[in-house]
Amino acid sequence: MPKLNGGEIIVESLKQENVDVIFGYPGGAVINLYDALYNSGLKHYLxxxxxxxxxxxxxxxxxxxxxxxxxxxxxxxxxxMVTGLANAFMDSVPLVAFTGQVSTSMLGKDSFQEADITGISLPITKHNFLVTDVEELAKTIKEAFFIAKTGRPGPVLIDLAKDVTQKEAEFNYPSKINLPGYRPSFEGHRLQVNKAAKAINEAKRPLLYVGGGAIISGAEKEIKELVERAKIPITTTLMALGIYPEDRELALEMLGMHGTQYANRATLETDLVIAIGARFDDRVTGKLDEFIAQADIIQIDIDPAEIGKNLDVEIPIVGDVKDVLQEILPFIEEKENGEWQDRIRELKEKYPLRYNDDDDSEVIKPQYLMEEIDKYTNGNSTIVTEVGQHQMWAAQYHKYKKPRQFISSGGLGTMGFGLPAAIGAQIGQPDEQIILIAGDGSIQMNIQELGTIQTYNVPVKIIIFNNKYLGMVRQWQEMFFEKRYSSTKIPAPDFVKMGEAYGIWSKRVEKKSELSGAIREAMELKGPAILDVHIPEEENVYPMVPAGAGLKDMIGG
Amino acid sequence: MTHILSVSVLNKPGVLTRVAGLFSRRNFNIESLNVGKTENPEISRMTIVVRGDQKVLEQVTKQLHKLINVLKITELDKNAIVERDLILIRVKCTRKQRSEIIQIADTFRAQIVDVAPDSLMIEATGTEDKLEALTELLRDFGIAEFVRTGRVALSRGQAIK
Incomplete structure (x- = not known):
């Protein structure tokens, strides 16, 4: 067996894990790893x-x-990297992050560029490792990938002492994992499955409340089957937009703080909530003790700690969402739920998403902008967002049809996520049109990544909803702080010039009559494009449930 | 309400930090935490005394289970365990008081482990109540210093039927 150095062992291990794309930034402590990457055939994006x-x-x-x-x-x-790890942790995204570390002999001495990253990242990773022995390297990588992608996925960090990447060892990629303390369960408990099926069959006004876990699990087929066989209306969290086509009758779209009126109202009337891969986040539930207080709850989740964490649940089922639904489905009776369906239809007709727009005005309303994008792309593009008002409009005024079509920072709410995430999303879905919906505030948080777009000619279309404010905070200040706009007015740079500085086709749009033409122009272009669209400064996101209020206390819309 | 958890963990670097960090991050109240080797050198046992109701206990247990290096968590039934604490107390004493203190120590089956002209050190093991009673009695003489290990506990063997 030939000996490889640590850097080469990492490269070979990545190949064993079928990794072909890496994102990174070099430095002294990882210079040996970068040397091994040089001719590795792995695609590295700087x-x-x-x-x-x-x-x-x-x-x-x-x-x-x-x-x-x-x-x-x-x-x-x-x-x-810390913010990015926390972001991935909150949304259960599988990552393996490698960080360099000073050499073993220098550890703990406050050496140059030393930071205790395993200590720092402890509460924001699913697990982390410090490797100080090259013999442990391949095994550690194998375990890291296994932990990152199984059970409830999450980021795993591997900190590499510099000498580990230099020293040599025989390369032996283990075929088996030995993690006695880590055994995620997949199948649901038989008895609980039967109970759940019975409850669903007997419910008069059942409601599916689906979260990101369903997308991770790949359960769209099973969910569609459940919705359509038992005629159960479905509402999703921000993380699950697209798990069920939103243009269908039983789709209630998003619920919660900026959810649709009909979704939130349905939660007040249902008698059985089937929570699937969702964690009763405060942005969904509003005031916790008022949330679906009248209904029984079935909760399916792969993470036992999510069950009963925020709300007591009548029928908990621990397991992989897709597996559990496959176990439940054979017992589900075909049903019409006629009265409930009528009521859902009525709610949707009576309380649609709406905004004021003047047909004769040249003002571009953000909701209209989002609808135009949906219209132009036929709802087929992948939408990536930053965080703030534009994110909510993107969630509300676009009909999502398939999983992984909406990519957004949910749990952590990370401004600055969108632009780099859109780059990664495009590389992950090379055949899809990726559109970044950004705010003028958020996009400035990682604006340097325009350089990455330029280098690799990543054909992302960037649409800036430019209102010259940190809009979501401004909205709260307007509603709850008597319009005292403390530090939310944010002067924007000339985004067109900025885009052009990076060699990206860029255009400012200020008139409604020019909008559809500009969208077409940007979309038809082969490479990346930026549209700096000026929208009214003080437009608010509605409906809105004020923080801490119950879903019945929605404002507006 | 306190609960005693016996937690087997893999003896990996940082495992104590992971457990302790979890408690502070999730806002759980820890009363004492004790960690030591077991019969298997790869495994350590933590005895954690947690304060909280049944719901808190459930979350503590589930969150602990998510730590990759945690193998097994058992809530110890207070009626079916042996629990012990060890205490070292240095008591101020004059030559005259020495025999009285030794008598007290004897009553508690404690050992005198150090004798100095103006103090005695006592080592005692036992349940929390017993050690508190001992400390209380010694307080009159003046406690110079004391240190306690925190609780360790194990389930008893099967009862004779």
Missing amino acids: GRHEQGVVHAADGYARSSGKVGVCIATSGPGGTN
Whole structure:
């Protein structure tokens, strides 16, 4: 068996894991690893900042369903990754992040570019490792990938002492995993499955509440079957948009703080909620003790700790969503639920999403902008977003049809996620049209990644919803702080000039009559494009459930 | 309400930090945490005393299970365990008081482990109640210093039928 150095062992291990794309940023502590990458045949995308690198790997993982891989050097390289790891952790995204570390002999001495990244990342990774022995390297990588992608996925960090990447060892990629403390369960408990099926069959006004776990599990077929066989209306969280086509009758779209009126109202009337891969987040439930208080709950989740964490649940089932649904489905009776269906139809007709728009005005309303994008792309593009008002409009005014079509930072709400994530998403879905919906505030948080777009000619279409404000905070200040706009007015640079500085086709749009033409122009272009679309400064996102209020106390819409 | 958890963990670097960090991050109240080797050198046993109701206990257990290096968690039934604490107390004492203190120690089956002209050190093991009673009695003489290990516990063997 030939001996390989640590850098080469990492490359070979990545190949064993079928990794072909890596996002990274070199530095002193990972220089040996980069040397091994030089002729490795692995495609390495150089970002412009380690936060961009980790978000790109995250976007790649979300769009492709594969494990995202990223590399940063020691010290600031690792600490710059922290937000991205936390972001991936909150949304259960499988990542393997490699960070360089000072040599074993220098550890703990406050050496140059030393930071305790395993300590720092402990609460924001699913697991992490510090490798100080080259003999442990291949085994550690195998375990890291296994942990990242199985059970409830999440980011795993491997910190590599520099000498480990230099020293040699025989390369032996283990075929088996030995992790006695890690055994995720997949199949649901038989008895609970029977109980759930019975409850679903007996319910008069059942409601599916589906979260990101269903997308991760790949359960769209099973969910469609359940919805259509038992005629159960379905509402999703931000993380599950597209799990069921939103243009269908039983789709209620998103619920929660900025959910549709009909979804939120349905939660007030249902008698049985079937929560699938969803975690009763405060942005969904509003005031917790009022949320679906009148209904029984079935909760299916692969993570036992999610069950009963926020709400007591009548029928908990621990297991992989897809597996559990396959177990339940044979017992589900075909049903019409006529009265309930009528009521759902009535709610949808009575309380549609709406906004004020003047046909004769040249003002471009953000909701209209989103609808135009949906219209132009026939609802077939993959939408990636930053975080804020534009993110909510993107969720509301676009009909999502398939899983992994909407990519957004949900749990952590990371401004600056969108631009790098869109790059990763495009690389993960090379045949799809990726559109980044950005705010003028958010996009400036990782704007340097325009350089990555330029280098690799990533054909992402960037649409900036430019209202010259940090709009979501401004909206709260308007509603709850008497319009005291404290530090939310944010002067934007000339995005057109900025785009052009990076060699990206860019255009400003200020008139409604020019909008559809500009969208067409941007979309028809082969490469990347930026549209800087000016929207009203003080438009609000509605409906809205104020923080801490119950879903029945929705405002507007 | 306190609960005693016996947690087997793989003896990997940082495992204590992971467990302790989990408690602080999730806002769980820890009363004492004790860690030591077991019969298997690869496995350590933590005895954790947690304060909280049944719901808190359930979350603690589930969250602990998510740690990759945690192997097994058992809530110990207080009626079916042996639990012990060890205490070292240095008591101020004059030559005259020495025999009285030794008598007290004897009553508690404690050992005198160090004798100095103006102090005695006592080592005692036992349940929390017993050690508290001992400490209380010694307080009159003046406690110079003391240290306690925190609780360790094991389930008893099967009862004779």
